[in-house]
Amino acid sequence: MRSTGSSRHAPRIAAAALAAALCAAAPAVAQEPIRIGSFLAATGPASFLGDPEQKTLEMYVERINASGGVLGRKLQLFVYDSGGSAEKARTFTKRLIEQDKVDLIVGGSTTGETMAAVPLVEQAQVPFVSLAGAVVIVEPVKKWVFKTPHTDRMACEKIFTDMNARKLDKLALISGAGGFDRSMRGECTKVAPKYGIEIVADESYGAADTDMTAQLTKIKGTPGVQAVLNAGFGQGPAIVTKNYAQLGITLPLYQSHGVASKEFIKLAGAAAEGVRLPAAALLVADILPAGNPQKPVVVAYKRDYEERFKSDVSTFGGHAYDGLMLAVEAIKRAGGTDRQKVRDEIEKTKGYVGTGGVVNMGPADHMGLDLSAFQMLEIRNGAWTVVK
Amino acid sequence: MSGQWVQFLASGLTAGSIYALVALGFSIIFNASRVINFAQGEFVMIGGMSAVSLVAAGAPMPLAIAGAVAVAAVVGLLLERLAVGRARSADVVTLIIITIGASIFLRGLAQLVWDKRIHALAPLSGDTPIEFFGATILPQSLWVIGVTIVIVAALSWFFRRTLPGKAMLATACNRTAAQLVGIEVRTVLFASFGLAAALGAAAGVLIAPITFTSYEAGIMLGLKGFAAAILGGIGSFPGAIAGGLLLGLLESLGAGYVSSAYKDVIAFLIILAVLFVRPDGILGAVRSERV
DSSP: OHHHHHHHHHHHHHHHHHHHHHHHHHHHHHOOOEEEEEEEOOSSTTHHHHHHHHHHHHHHHHHHHHTTOBTTBOEEEEEEEOTTOHHHHHHHHHHHHHTSOOSEEEEOSSHHHHHHHHHHHHHHTOOEEEOOOOGGGTSSOOTTEEEOSOOHHHHHHHHHHHHHHTTOOEEEEEEOSSHHHHHHHHHHHHHGGGGTOEEEEEEEOOTTOOOOHHHHHHHHTSTTOOEEEEEOOTHHHHHHHHHHHHTTOOSOEEEOGGGOSHHHHHHHGGGGTTOEEEEEGGGGGGGSOTTOTTHHHHHHHHHHHHHHHSSOOOHHHHHHHHHHHHHHHHHHHHTSOOHHHHHHHHHTOOSEEOSSOEEOOBTTBSSOOOGGGEEEEEEETTEEEEOO | OHHHHHHHHHHHHHHHHHHHHHHHHHHHHHHHHSOOOTTHHHHHHHHHHHHHHHHHTTOOHHHHHHHHHHHHHHHHHHHIIIIIGGGTTSOHHHHHHHHHHHHHHHHHHHHHHSOSSOBOOOOTTOSOOEEETTEEEOHHHHHHHHHHHHHHHHHHHHHHHSHHHHHHHHHHHOHHHHHHTTOOHHHHHHHHHHHHHHHHHHHHHHHHHHHOBOTTHHHHHHHHHHHHHHHHOTTOHHHHHHHHHHHHHHHHHIIIIIOGGGHHHHHHHHHHHHHHHSTTHHHHHHHHHHO
């Protein structure tokens, strides 16, 4: 019964399929979309990165398409949720390249995901703009790989520059056990001698630790300490700041760009007074001086994002904005989606003003940011102020 | 140098008091049911988070604290009624697994009801540190230690001087005998979950101004309280208090004088050491008693 039924329908199904195929093919011939691939940690422990990144990509692809697309072609976004897993990132990268046949990839919320995708994009020769932080992504330079966020080394350098200006050269480090914390601690230790800074104490605390008075008491008792730097992320730095005030330590305290959010001021309260930290311009969009080249970009992005999603803007979404815009600019200059040409154009990016800073790339620099991308902030009266 | 000592002691006693409250919760439920309730840490989290949202809703602090303890107690009672109590005929291991499931469920629920952010709670009497023999102590630490002493005193009165308290003790000593003299063992189990949850919530409210709170705050505190309960001998109330304080002091002194990176390791080494020294282990002891 069943077999006769299906054979009777078969010609009709085939005809319908043919019609559908024709229908889909017709506009494609006229106007092939530009295929942009992405894999992001939209869920899981790194979702605070991937979630705003995905929202940003979707919002701006929509906006660009609404205003006529790029070179008269629409953008088509392929996004996969890697959950922050490097293994999944590898699988999705493969799929983006082989099945979705994307023209380029903008994605990779974490360094782990990015590094898992690197061998694949290098082999397939697909331009790849990563949204993750670590230096290893662009050092050594990989032909097809670029990145938009600042590195933790730059945060260290920004802090050390500020310490030099304040004539402080004996530093105590206190850092958490997380990946971000450890990586920044390593970078700071590495670049400290370049700035004539000596690290006289090096304490650490656990990921879920709730009391750092013991570590800070040790730092307090270390002779010669002139400043303290906390490389950390999440609630740890807020507790460090509170304990710091409790112990009555009056040395300058530096925090990392990892806590550059209003949340930190709210949690640490009065204890946060006088704390300095490097941060991207996006966080202080409202108080940037009028002459700052980034001001119009960050103000616009902040407004768009906050209006649409009713939640505070974060630097991570900004990285995705920069990644997409760098790619779009490069495609425009290349006059198409030829991968080699697009790659060359991304590398030639000069003076692109993004949320992360002013980008000047080159064959030896696939990030293109310098220390001016960071603002040194100080917390005064419970609000950010820019240190001159 | 002496200032450092006092500082480490003060930090240790503050953390230790909290561990003791959590450990008491473990012991109360263990006595009533031989179950190690791994959702105990979630009661701490529920206490802290409820207090935060009650304060945010405009409730005055005393009301917020009472409300938070009440919310947690209700969750504890519901947990007993809807999950643990229904599987009472199952063996202890199954019940323990149910509590692990409940803790994961409560954590997920907290993410939905509240959010994934970290929250601060205002301290009870200001943030100005108190100088004390060269160390500086937050007023909140004194609250933590003081309230713990009051709770311990109240509990000991409850267990020694009141009928329900004595009924709970009798059930802990000998369930069958307790049942024979007319004690409603079922009710004791029910009440023990409420009491343990209320204790955990009190700990959560007290600690939130010092350590912040979030939907995940219960995991580590629960494990530390468990370590403290084992260290003092699970089921023993004086043991839970001694174990909590000792664990807090060991951690703080360990972080101060040995290495700060291994602070959490100390707690878990203690669990392992105690389990190795008592080759029976906790579950083993339970099984032989049940036969």
